[in-house]
Amino acid sequence: MLFKHPEILYFLGLLIIPVLVHLFQLQRFVKVPFTNVAFLQKLVLQTRKSSQIKKWLILTTRLLLLTALILAFAQPYFSNHAINKKKKIFIYLDNSLSTNTKGEKGNLLQIASQEIIENLSESVTYSLLTNNNFYKNKTAADLKTILLKVSNTSKNISFKDVLLKISTENKTTNSLSKNIIISDFQNSNKDEFSNLNVPVSFVKLTPELKNNIAIDSLFINDNGSSNFNINILINNQGKAQKNIPISISNNIKLINKQTFSIEENQIKKVVFSIVKPINFLGKIDLNFSDTYSFDNSFYFTINTSTKINVLTIGEPANFLNRIYTKDEFNLTTLNSKNINYNLIPKQNLIILNELVSIPQTLTNILIDYANKGGNIVVIPNKNLAISSYNQLFNSFKIGKLLSKKKDSLKITDINYNHPLLKNVFEKKVQNFQYPFVKESFVTQLNNASNLISFENKKGFIKQINLSNSTFYWVAAPLTKENSNFINSPLIVPTFYNIGKQSLQLSELYYTIGNNNSIDINKQFGKDEILTISNSENSFIPLQQTFQNKIRITTKSKPLKAGFYNIKQQENILKNIAYNYPKTESYLNFLGISSATNQTISTSVKNTLEDINNENKIQWLWKWFLALAIVSLLIEILILKFFKP
Numbered sequence: 309m310l311f312k313h314p315e316i317l318y319f320l321g322l323l324i325i326p327v328l329v330h331l332f333q334l335q336r337f338v339k340v341p342f343t344n345v346a347f348l349q350k351l352v353l354q355t356r357k358s359s360q361i362k363k364w365l366i367l368t369t370r371l372l373l374l375t376a377l378i379l380a381f382a383q384p385y386f387s388n389h390a391i392n393k394k395k396k397i398f399i400y401l402d403n404s405l406s407t408n409t410k411g412e413k414g415n416l417l418q419i420a421s422q423e424i425i426e427n428l429s430e431s432v433t434y435s436l437l438t439n440n441n442f443y444k445n446k447t448a449a450d451l452k453t454i455l456l457k458v459s460n461t462s463k464n465i466s467f468k469d470v471l472l473k474i475s476t477e478n479k480t481t482n483s484l485s486k487n488i489i490i491s492d493f494q495n496s497n498k499d500e501f502s503n504l505n506v507p508v509s510f511v512k513l514t515p516e517l518k519n520n521i522a523i524d525s526l527f528i529n530d531n532g533s534s535n536f537n538i539n540i541l542i543n544n545q546g547k548a549q550k551n552i553p554i555s556i557s558n559n560i561k562l563i564n565k566q567t568f569s570i571e572e573n574q575i576k577k578v579v580f581s582i583v584k585p586i587n588f589l590g591k592i593d594l595n596f597s598d599t600y601s602f603d604n605s606f607y608f609t610i611n612t613s614t615k616i617n618v619l620t621i622g623e624p625a626n627f628l629n630r631i632y633t634k635d636e637f638n639l640t641t642l643n644s645k646n647i648n649y650n651l652i653p654k655q656n657l658i659i660l661n662e663l664v665s666i667p668q669t670l671t672n673i674l675i676d677y678a679n680k681g682g683n684i685v686v687i688p689n690k691n692l693a694i695s696s697y698n699q700l701f702n703s704f705k706i707g708k709l710l711s712k713k714k715d716s717l718k719i720t721d722i723n724y725n726h727p728l729l730k731n732v733f734e735k736k737v738q739n740f741q742y743p744f745v746k747e748s749f750v751t752q753l754n755n756a757s758n759l760i761s762f763e764n765k766k767g768f769i770k771q772i773n774l775s776n777s778t779f780y781w782v783a784a785p786l787t788k789e790n791s792n793f794i795n796s797p798l799i800v801p802t803f804y805n806i807g808k809q810s811l812q813l814s815e816l817y818y819t820i821g822n823n824n825s826i827d828i829n830k831q832f833g834k835d836e837i838l839t840i841s842n843s844e845n846s847f848i849p850l851q852q853t854f855q856n857k858i859r860i861t862t863k864s865k866p867l868k869a870g871f872y873n874i875k876q877q878e879n880i881l882k883n884i885a886y887n888y889p890k891t892e893s894y895l896n897f898l899g900i901s902s903a904t905n906q907t908i909s910t911s912v913k914n915t916l917e918d919i920n921n922e923n924k925i926q927w928l929w930k931w932f933l934a935l936a937i938v939s940l941l942i943e944i945l946i947l948k949f950f951k952p
Contacts, residue, residue: 316382326374330367369943376936395486396445397919398477399424400437400470401458402491402513405602405892408460409515416513420490420912421455427916428452437473439463440867444477462820462867462888467491467500475506486919490912495891496898509915510908514897515599519546522603522893523592524575526816528610538580540592540606545895548572553595556580558588559871586612589871589883603893607870607885608817614829616811617654621647621670622661622687625786627794631803652677653855656829657810662689662785665696671703678704678777681854683810685780685803688749690790706772706779707753718742719768719793721761728759728771728805743796748784756781760798769802776854780806812859817885820867826860828874828881839875840866840884 401424407417428434428448436443436451440461443454467489474487487506492513521544529537538556548571555565563582570576582588588610596604617638620628624641632639640655642648644663652658652673660666678684688697697709720742723729748762751770758767762783772779786794793799812827828838832853838860840849850861866872866886874882909915 316378326367326370330363366943369939373936373939376939380933380936395432397432398435398474398485398487400489403438403458403460404464405460405462405888406492406494407513408602409599411514411516416515417460420513421458423912424916425452425455427913435477437470439465467496471504478506488915493898495894495896498898511912511915512908512910514910517599518895520599520893520895521549521594521596523594523606524890526606526608528816534584535581536584538582540578542570542576542578544570544574554578555593557591585610587883599895600893602888607887609883609885611814611882614813616656616807618657618807619651619655620659620661622663625661627799631800632807637807649673655682657683657807659685661687664689664691665693666700671700675703678774681776681857683778685806687782687786690747690785704779707751710750710752713748713750716744716746717748717762717764718744719760720763723759726757726759728809729801743791743793745784745791747790751781753781759802814882814884817887819889820869820886821889824862827857829857831856832858840872841875842870842872
């Protein structure tokens with residue numbers, strides 16, 4: 309038993325006073341019997357004994373009365389903790405997109421929020437963590453207002469970060485803390501709970517439906533005619549489905565619709581053919597009821613094509629003309645004796661093709677060009693001047709050229725994970741007809757990554773990331789006399805992607821939460837600010853201004869799928885589209901009990917009730933007050949009815 313005011317118990321020492329008074333009243337007196345009253349001696353003795361019993365009973369009731377009153381004022385109680393110990397509950401409520409679905413009682417997020425509201429305690433301080441906000445040290449009333457406004461978000465937070473937040477909060481408080489994680493545990497890894505060093509109660513939210521059909525991705529085929537083929541990949545998780553309606557719209561105008569069937573746990577490609585537009589705000593809709601509704605719409609844009617400026621300096625190369633075609637690139641070729649330096653700042657990519665030596669003036673201009681965001685490819689000449697090339701390398705601080713190697717080497721290794729070559733090949737090609745070089749150059753380059761390598765694992769094409777641009781080095785001349793690489797199927801995707809990534813043109817669509825970069829090929833003032841907006845909101849993205857372009861980067865925003873405009877004040881420069889991450893569509897849920905070796909609840913209500921019961925205080929002062937009243941009544945009865 310504990311006491312809210314234990315200092316009052318010192319008054320129990322005052323109970324000695326009524327005891328002393330009682331003893332004083334019970335002191336013995338000497339009585340002298342007279343002869344004429346001797347016959348009354350027996351009656352007097354009996355009366356004296358009865359009187360002493362009555363006084364002892366009265367003393368007992370009064371002591372009991374005073375003791376009960378003192379204990380009542382000390383406010384005794386039963387509890388697992390002291391009354392003056394503050395109680396705090398930390399709640400993580402998963403409000404990711406996957407919790408916006410129907411469970412046994414209704415919408416997972418809404419039911420979880422409602423059950424929290426119904427089981428709040430006024431004596432507890434709450435901290436609430438969601439995927440997009442953190443509310444610290446809130447009262448029950450404050451938390452109720454917050455929970456009524458909680459909605460789903462595309463922003464995600466890892467469970468490692470959640471547990472780290474819980475651990476940090478527990479260290480910074482002396483309160484009696486309880487921790488609750490409420491989630492569907494979608495796409496979670498049990499390793500995230502491997503260092504569980506704080507007590508946590510887990511509540512698993514379980515969707516009612518177990519089937520989901522989602523639009524996974526989209527790509528376009530241009531067959532050279534007046535039409536585009538829109539290829540849509542549909543991912544089915546669950547049973548086979550038939551006659552599912554799908555439609556395509558340009559903004560709000562319906563263009564076409566059809567139905568399709570899909571096998572169990574399969575990916576289906578659906579194709580729409582549309583007339584080539586100037587600008588197209590495409591939206592794909594699946595009219596189908598399944599676990600998640602947010603992944604039944606998909607947005608994409610087709611903008612007026614922006615051509616990429618490519619300049620080659622040096623020997624003419626027909627293979628570059630075939631790769632950098634007029635419909636996508638503005639290709640300019642200059643020989644080494646007639647360089648128009650005024651063209652260099654306007655380029656997105658410059659290729660130094662087999663120069664014997666590199667003039668110092670050109671080197672100086674290339675340094676300024678690279679600092680302002682321009683990309684460079686260097687293809688060496690068979691008879692190059694090593695000192696001249698090293699002068700270029702030293703100016704860029706990327707390393708040095710060592711020597712010429714006259715041994716024939718095969719080109720055998722492709723870095724499939726490199727951003728330039730990722731998703732270029734449907735599968736990893738093994739034992740293809742390897743191209744070769746007769747002579748190559750040995751270099752020692754700093755922080756270089758290999759796109760394509762020789763059989764000795766040395767890089768054939770290397771990429772060096774500069775502060776604002778990218779430098780590519782080809783280790784051998786690409787003339788027919790020295791190599792057959794220009795006849796290899798590797799030549800086109802490699803140089804084409806180098807050209808395409810020299811200017812980050814807008815993609816068909818972007819994924820919310822990814823690090824997305826978009827280049828606007830236009831000159832802007834230093835203080836020019838671009839915005840991204842739609843009909844509902846607007847924000848200023850991270851942007852970097854170069855000499856002939858501005859680069860926009862988005863990650864934390866936007867959070868809602870749909871169409872957006874890149875604006876220069878009120879002038880729309882480009883339309884872009886964002887979609888939710890596809891991981892939110894996966895019906896992949898962690899068996900959290902196996903990951904944490906703990907019992908997992910499926911009820912927010914039961915979990916909070918258990919915690920509230922643990923924190924519940926059983927007050928005893930009413931019982932002691934009742935005991936005092938009973939003692940008083942007993943004393944009254946003794947005084948009235950007990951006759952000595």
